[in-house]
Amino acid sequence: MKKRFHQIELFMKYPVEVQREWLNQLVQSAKNTEWGKKYDYASIRNYDTFAERVPISTFEDFHPYIERLMHGEQNLLWPTEIKWFAKSSGTTAAKSKFIPVTSESLEECHFNTGRDMLSMYCNNYPETKLFTGKSLIMAGSSNVNQFNDKSYYGDLSAILVNNLPFWVDLFSTPDYKTALIENFEEKLNKVTDIVIDENVTSITGVPSWTLVLLHRVLEKTGAENVHEIWPDLELFMHGGVSFTPYRDQYKQLIPSSKMHYMETYNASEGFFAIQDQKESQEMLLMLDYGIFYEFIPLDELGKEQPKAYPIDQVEIGVNYAMVISTNAGLWRYMIGDTVRFTSLYPFRIMITGRTKYFINAFGEEVILENAEAALEAASAATGAAISDYTAGPVFMKTGESGAHEWIIEFEVKPNDIEAFRRVLDEKLKEINSDYEAKRFKNMALVEPKIHVAPQGTFYRWMKSRGKLGGQNKVPRLSNNRDYLDPILELIKKG
Numbered sequence: 001m002k003k004r005f006h007q008i009e010l011f012m013k014y015p016v017e018v019q020r021e022w023l024n025q026l027v028q029s030a031k032n033t034e035w036g037k038k039y040d041y042a043s044i045r046n047y048d049t050f051a052e053r054v055p056i057s058t059f060e061d062f063h064p065y066i067e068r069l070m071h072g073e074q075n076l077l078w079p080t081e082i083k084w085f086a087k088s089s090g091t092t093a094a095k096s097k098f099i100p101v102t103s104e105s106l107e108e109c110h111f112n113t114g115r116d117m118l119s120m121y122c123n124n125y126p127e128t129k130l131f132t133g134k135s136l137i138m139a140g141s142s143n144v145n146q147f148n149d150k151s152y153y154g155d156l157s158a159i160l161v162n163n164l165p166f167w168v169d170l171f172s173t174p175d176y177k178t179a180l181i182e183n184f185e186e187k188l189n190k191v192t193d194i195v196i197d198e199n200v201t202s203i204t205g206v207p208s209w210t211l212v213l214l215h216r217v218l219e220k221t222g223a224e225n226v227h228e229i230w231p232d233l234e235l236f237m238h239g240g241v242s243f244t245p246y247r248d249q250y251k252q253l254i255p256s257s258k259m260h261y262m263e264t265y266n267a268s269e270g271f272f273a274i275q276d277q278k279e280s281q282e283m284l285l286m287l288d289y290g291i292f293y294e295f296i297p298l299d300e301l302g303k304e305q306p307k308a309y310p311i312d313q314v315e316i317g318v319n320y321a322m323v324i325s326t327n328a329g330l331w332r333y334m335i336g337d338t339v340r341f342t343s344l345y346p347f348r349i350m351i352t353g354r355t356k357y358f359i360n361a362f363g364e365e366v367i368l369e370n371a372e373a374a375l376e377a378a379s380a381a382t383g384a385a386i387s388d389y390t391a392g393p394v395f396m397k398t399g400e401s402g403a404h405e406w407i408i409e410f411e412v413k414p415n416d417i418e419a420f421r422r423v424l425d426e427k428l429k430e431i432n433s434d435y436e437a438k439r440f441k442n443m444a445l446v447e448p449k450i451h452v453a454p455q456g457t458f459y460r461w462m463k464s465r466g467k468l469g470g471q472n473k474v475p476r477l478s479n480n481r482d483y484l485d486p487i488l489e490l491i492k493k494g
Helices: 002-013 015-029 034-038 047-053 059-070 103-124 156-163 166-171 184-195 207-221 244-253 368-382 417-431 433-442 457-464 484-493
Strands: 084-088 097-101 134-137 142-144 152-154 200-205 235-238 260-267 270-274 283-285 291-297 319-326 333-343 348-354 385-394 403-412 449-453
Touching: 002 015, 002 103, 015 047, 015 291, 015 319, 059 084, 059 097, 084 156, 097 103, 103 156, 103 260, 103 270, 152 156, 184 207, 200 207, 207 235, 207 244, 244 368, 244 385, 244 403, 260 283, 260 333, 270 291, 270 319, 348 368, 368 385, 368 417, 385 457, 385 484, 403 457, 403 484, 417 433, 417 449, 449 484, 457 484
Parallel strands: 084 152, 134 200, 200 235, 235 260, 403 449
Antiparallel strands: 084 097, 142 152, 260 270, 270 283, 283 348, 291 319, 319 333, 333 348, 385 403
16 A cells, blocks of 8 residues: 555656556557557547547447447447446436446556545554454446346446456455345345344445435434444445435534544546645546546537646646546546645545536526535534535526525434525626526525435435435436426325
8 A cells, every 4th residue: 555655646746647558558559450450549649639639428329339238349448348338427417327347447547546545544643443344345236238248237336346356255245146246125134133133344335325324323323323332443435426415414423523524536547636635625636547538618609619628737626527548448428527726736525416417497507516605604503404406407487587496305304494595696606607697686586495305315315216325326416307397296296
C-alpha cells in the first residue's frame, strides 16, 4: 500500500504527462478494432488529432456496437474479449444501459480503486484497525446474458464480486452466493442474518441501499445504534449517489467519534475519483486507471460538436460535463455527469450533478449541487433529516406563474415545514442567480411546493419499477413531471 501511495504521488506530480501516455496507449491498443480502423487510430499521434477526428458520443451512439458485442461479436471497440456488461438504469432514464467491462478495466480501474481507497485511508489513519475484522459489501445481482450464453450482465458491484480473487471472500461479508441473490428483499433478509454475527470494521456500498440494510440490522437485533452491534466499525466507503442527504442519518445511526466516511466517484463506466484528504470532501481525479479525461463547459452542450478540454486546460469553479475514453472501449463518451474542479495540480473535483439531472423549465438552471445545498440548509435550520426526495416543475398556466414541486421523505420531520420551505427557497436564491431572477416578485416562479411523503414511499415506488438495490438510484431532479406524478399518485392511494 505504501508503494502504491508513491505511485499516486507520481501522477499528482506529473498529471498531464500521465494522461498523454494513457491516451497514446489506449489509441494504439485499439487501432485494429472496427472503431479504430474507422477513425484511423494507427495514424493518431497526439491529442489534437484525436479530438479532431473522433466525435463526442453518448450511449445512444455506442448502442449498436454494444448490441453486437452482447450477441458475441468481438474486436469492435476494444481488442480483447468482452463478456461482461454492467447494467445501469442511468439516473434519468427508465431504459437500462449495458456498459462493456473488459479484463483491463477490471484490473487497471475497478480493482485498483479498492486498493487505492485503502492505501489513502491507511495513509491518513495509520493507527487503523480496519484489518482486524471484515468488510460488509452490499452488492447487486448478475444474470447470464440472454443473447449469448458465454457472456453476462449485472450491476457493476455484482460483476466485481464475481471476478474478485477467491481469498477476498475470507475478509468480506456476506459470502459471494448470498451477496449475488437477485431478489433484493430476499437478499436483505439473508444478509442481515449473516452480518449481525460478524465483526464488521468497514462497509462499502451505495448510501441509500446501505441505509436500508442498517435499519433492518437494528430492527433484527433491537440495538439502539449500529456501534452497539459492530463496536470496531470505523469506515464507510460510499459512492453512486450524493452522500449529502444521508450524512446526518448515518451520524445518528453510528454515533462514534472514530467513524470515518470516504467518498468515491464511480459509475458503471469506471471509477474516476477518490476522497483523499481527511477534512475535505473533494475527490482526487485518478489519472492512471486506463481512462483519458476531457471536459466540456456546460454552455457548449447542445452544439453538434461541443468543444472539450483535456485536464491541462480546465479552470477552477467551472461546471463541466465529463467525457471519457477508456480501456473498456468507450471513446470520447459523455458519461452524463457534471463536475467542478476545486484545485489544479493536483486535480480535485466535486460532482455537481447530471447533464440531464436539473430543473430548467423556466431558465432557472437549478442543478443537483444547488438542490442539495438548499436542502442541507433547510434541514439544519429546522432539525430535519431527509431520507429521499425528488423535484420537478409545475408548469405555467394562463395567468399563473410556474413553481418547483418537491416530494420529500423525512427520517426526522422539520419542526416547522413552512420554515423549511422558506429556507430552501432563500438558499436557492442565494446560490443561484438565475433562480433568484425567476423568483423576483413571483413573476416566473412562485415559492416551492413541498409534499411530505410517508416513510417508505420511495422504497415502494422503486419496488414498483423493479429498481430495488444495486446501481438503481432515486432520480433527484427532472425537467418534467415523469417522476413527480407517479409518486404523488402512489401517496394518494396510500
